[in-house]
Amino acid sequence: MRDSTITRAERDGRRRLFFGLRPSADCASSWLQGARLALGEPDWLRWQAPADVHLTIHFLGMVETAAQARLIGTVTAEIAGQRAFAIHAERGLWFPDALRPVVLAMSVTRGVSLTHLAARVANAVRDASLSSDPRPFQPHITLARLRRRHPALPVAPSLSAGRFSASELILFESAGAGGPVRYHPCHVFRFTGSVSA
Template sequence: MDDHPEPPTRRLFVALAPPDDAKDELARALQPAYAAYPLLRWNRIADWHITLAFLGELPSAAVPVLRSTLPGAAAAHPAPRLALHGGGHFDGRLLWSGVTGDLDGLHELASAVRELIRAHGLDFRDRPLHPHLTLARSRRDDPTSVPLAAAGLTGFAGRSWPAERLHLVGSNTGRGPGPIRYRDLASWPLAPS
């Protein structure tokens, strides 16, 4: 008997992940913010990613479809060369690091992934792509920490790296106590750049 049955739905997205040394570089730059703003809900460094398509809650039956569909999209697109740069926030509640580099290639990859997913009958809300890496979220009673932490990242400029793999990621739904947790369900190599 399976102790962990497959949930009827999964929160899914398709993403790129910076390499560990690029994450470490940003984590070092964040040390003052970690100390100054301990009440922010900081994402785990292992979970940092750049979302290309947020699919939301889909039936678990969508996972095999995506596993068979996404390898072709990955193989058809060259790995964009990217870098993490600066910081900002959405509505004073969500802290992010920006992404620079081959943004045209990144947008082309995201468009191709989204079109392919829709062509296989999976419906999702298509949000505009604003390449970023989410770092933390504020609590409702803390309206100033995120903008102040973002200001502290203004001068950050990370090294560039090729985004070598396309990832299908699942997360818990974020309901209840505790942070959102992400799990890599599968990944595929992008074409050499």
């Protein structure tokens, strides 16, 4: 359930939104546990809550509340018939790289289905007359964020590869009034079919 706290953005009629996919709870818990065992609890890292672990498909930024219904409509039309597909997470790494780290993440295989979904969502965002994220799609799953630069960054932990089913696309809101950022689902787009084990 969403936190009942009314954020400043909501009072202003805006929300900070993005589209994403959620890995399975087992995968998220396994990666977080492995990373924390390897790195401990350093004060320069802020761990994601297991329920907040996600793969960003398209970042939107601040969106007017009045534009959200239009956005949901264009995405629904654009991804109609999207079938569920498997996502393969490969290894732990500092993203975007160890020289300019922002997050600790799992790298993700850039498969055809995942790349195609990201392109379709970007098309729908443009059709909704919203600004499209200019950054290239670089799929990864964030496990922790760096609070500050670390002068002697340790080697990224060796984490088990994982495979999970992408069966829905989620429109998330980023919310955090002076505290840790949490991600609340605003709308869920279900895919068709299923992925074999």
